[in-house]
Amino acid sequence: MSVLSPAPLLSPDSLEEALRSIGAERYHHLHPFHRALHDGRLSRGQVQAWALNRYYYQSRIPAKDASLLARLPTAELRREWRSRLVDHDGDAPGTGGVARWLVLTDGLGLDRDYVTSLEGLLPATRFSVDAYVTFVRERTVLEAVASSLTELFSPLIIGERVSGMLRHYDFVTQETLAYFTPRLTQAPKDSDFALAYVREHARTPEQQQGALDALRFKCSLLWTMLDALDYSYVSPGRIPPGAFRPS
Numbered sequence: 001m002s003v004l005s006p007a008p009l010l011s012p013d014s015l016e017e018a019l020r021s022i023g024a025e026r027y028h029h030l031h032p033f034h035r036a037l038h039d040g041r042l043s044r045g046q047v048q049a050w051a052l053n054r055y056y057y058q059s060r061i062p063a064k065d066a067s068l069l070a071r072l073p074t075a076e077l078r079r080e081w082r083s084r085l086v087d088h089d090g091d092a093p094g095t096g097g098v099a100r101w102l103v104l105t106d107g108l109g110l111d112r113d114y115v116t117s118l119e120g121l122l123p124a125t126r127f128s129v130d131a132y133v134t135f136v137r138e139r140t141v142l143e144a145v146a147s148s149l150t151e152l153f154s155p156l157i158i159g160e161r162v163s164g165m166l167r168h169y170d171f172v173t174q175e176t177l178a179y180f181t182p183r184l185t186q187a188p189k190d191s192d193f194a195l196a197y198v199r200e201h202a203r204t205p206e207q208q209q210g211a212l213d214a215l216r217f218k219c220s221l222l223w224t225m226l227d228a229l230d231y232s233y234v235s236p237g238r239i240p241p242g243a244f245r246p247s
C-alpha cells in the first residue's frame with residue numbers, strides 16, 4: 001500500500017483475496033531450497049540440516065500458541081485454540097506433532113539428544129523462530145491470529161513434499177514422513193478458524209493492514225529460515241561455527 005494514499009476499507013471477501021494473494025506471491029513453497037528438497041536435488045546431509053533446523057520451529061509453535069491462548073478473551077476462542085497445543089504437544093509422552101517430528105529426525109539418522117539440544121541450529125533459524133514467538137506475544141490478538149494464516153497454504157506444499165521426497169530419496173520412508181499426514185487435516189481446520197476470525201475482526205483499514213502485514217511478516221520469517229539453509233548448506237564452506245555439520 002502506498003504511503004501517500006490511505007488504505008481503503010475492504011469487504012471480508014476482498015480482505016481474504018488480499019491475504020491469499022500474499023501467500024501466492026510469498027509463501028515458502030516458492031523458495032529454491034524447498035524446490036531442491038522436493039525435487040530430490042539435496043544430499044542426505046542437506047535434508048538432515050533442514051529437519052534439524054525445522055525442529056526448532058516445531059518445538060516453539062506450542063509456546064507461541066500458549067501465549068496467544070492466554071490472551072484470548074472467551075472460553076469459546078480458548079477451547080478452539082487449545083486444540084493446537086494438543087496437536088503439537090500431544091496429551092501423553094511420545095504423542096503429538098513435536099514428538100512426530102523427532103521420528104522424522106530419527107529416521108534421517110540424527111541423534112535425538114543432539115537435535116533437542118539445539119546446539120546445531122543455524123543462527124538465522126534461532127532468530128527467525130524467536131521473532132515469531134515474540135511477534136505473537138507482543139502484537140494484537142488479531143495480528144497474532146493473522147500470522148498463523150500461512151497454514152492456509154501448507155497442505156499444498158506438504159502434498160508436494162511427501163510425494164517428492166518418497167520418490168527421490170532412498171533414505172526416506174513413509175514412516176519417516178508420518179509427521180505430515182495429520183497436518184493435512186489439522187492445518188485446514190486451524191486455518192479455516194483463523195481466517196473466519198480475521199474476516200470478522202479486521203473491521204477498520206488499520207486493522208486490515210495490520211492483518212496483511214502480519215501475514216507478510218510470517219512469510220518473511222519462513223523464507224529467512226530457508227535462505228539460511230540455502231546459504232549454509234548448498235554452497236560449500238559456509239556452515240557457521242558451531243552449527244550442524246553433515247558427516
Ligand SMILES: O=C(O)c1cc(C(=O)O)c2c(n1)C(=O)C(=O)c1cc(C(=O)O)[nH]c1-2
Nearest residue numbers: 061097147148149150151154157158183222
Ligand atoms: O510444512 C510446512 O511447510 C509447514 C508450514 C507451516 C506454516 O506455514 O507456518 C506450518 C507447518 N508446516 C506445520 O507443520 C505446523 O505445525 C505449523 C504451525 C504453524 C503456525 O504458524 O501456527 N505453522 C505451521
